[in-house]
Amino acid sequence: MFGFFKRKKNDEDPLSDLKTVSRWMQNLPAGDIYSAQEQVVQSLIxxxxxxxxxxKERLQVLMHLDEQARDMQFSLCGQYLRNPRMSKVIESRLWTAIHAFYWEITRGYHAFLMDFVANPGGSKIQAVVPTITARALRGFADIFKWRYFRYEKVEEKLWLRLHNLYRISEFDGFQNNRFKLYPSDTSSSSCTEEYVQALLLSPLGAGSLTPKQIEMVDHWLDNWSEHTTLDASFDAERHYYLVDTNKGQGLRHIRAGVNEPTYRYLATDQVLEHLRQIERALKSGAAPVTLGLGEEFRLPDGYDLLQYVANEWAPVGERERRVSPRQPVQGRWEVLRDLSSICNRMSRESEIASGPSSRQTLSPDEILDIKLYGFVTERTKSAYQQRSQQPQEIPLERWPLHDRSDTGLGIVLQGEDSDWVKVGKLLALRMDPGDIWHLAIIRRLTRIExxxxxxxxxxxxxxxxxxxLQQEQAHELGYAVEDGSYGNTAPSMGLIFPELEQGNLIILETARYAHGRVFQMMQQTSERYIRLESARDKGDGWLMATYATVG
Known part of the structure; x- marks a missing residue:
């Protein structure tokens, strides 16, 4: 899996002893974190x-390298999470480097623990077994999390290794001992807390959250250990979930009262109450950062994330269920992705259907000419005619339909087809080239057999x-959702839904949105001024908001 990292056979082993690894770490390229971490992973392999x-000496080397490389690893993780729209090549390289470090470090700790279990009496690492067990539990949790980022399913053998590590801590009686796993940690933890955190995150890795959302919830769980308990005996009043430590899977709902020696029962009642308290505090005006939600938490979107998490951890009888059942269907759909491609395709098809003589709307260049000169220049007219005569290649794919409901569609793709697919993408679909385009949003992505x-x-x-849409500077009232939107006044395109009962809704580029911002909105036969109101939804490069007509 990690052939990207090549070992250099003739080089001196930098991990031969503690002094050598300390000196070697100091000589890694300080200005190139990716290359430095690549060398660390090569040495770990x-x-x-x-x-x-x-x-004992080799374990000290492994632990020292782990501690010293943490800052570089966290820096790479931050780069990945801050750039959700990076190219597939860059994303793959960065993900592989991050995952490979967690994999090799955890693999090293696991090997030492398995050697200890096989010969506990003759081992000299007894004193640090609780520490490396907790680190291995956290390592497997990180491996799982980064696979969730790619909507991958965690293999059964990895779940069994995680369960086995926790059983080791139980057998030796140190599962609840609290200590700092790393010198740089700000708080103490325990094997139980690390294990429970991995378990609680497993229902959220089913493919409905973005990597940034999963990371945010994982950060919350760092500080919520006091709100969860793991027990060996079943209590029907408190336990909603169980994990079978003999099976290669994560949490599952308890549907009947059962007691088995290999079962461990998770109580989520307290953490659910904590979520309710957080939501009440937010609605009372409390700042998210003071509630431990982190600096990345934003409202109103954050309410949806809190409710989604609460639903995943709730008892079976209280969980929201699918309103409309899916029915198997067959057929193939034409698919467009991203707001700009959708708008350009719709614009082009409208021009073809209407003919050039009946074109009612002005292009962005024509609008700019009128604002600057009061008329459309011959150069702009000529440029438009040349563009209209050239075929415009807008990416179009055909997807097989798997099932359908009143509110959604299910698609099954083979292999790595459409590798751009991710949660939050805006799509336009239709069955036949003569049909109208229907908009859809990718809400869930799961890897299956x-x-x-x-x-x-x-x-x-x-x-x-x-x-x-043409922004009106004189009416500017609000704040943009992204810093890059300031001064971005060039004409753009958007989509409205006049027939919806929910009111006036518009989809536009994320960078164009600010609450209270005024636009001149032009259609084929009319134009008016609108003021943007609250944001309702958003995804990769698009945002849906309500608007009111002004003037």
């Missing part, structure tokens, strides 16, 4: 494949109509 004894991916789409009711 060599360390794990060396076939040498599990000595035979390397297939099941994609859950939420369809948007109502027919979308194309509009042009």
């Amino acid at each position: 060599q360390f794990n494949h060396a076939g040498l004894g599990m000595s 035979n390397n297939q991916r099941k994609i859950g789409l939420q369809t948007l009711n109502g027919v979308a109509q194309l509009v042009q």
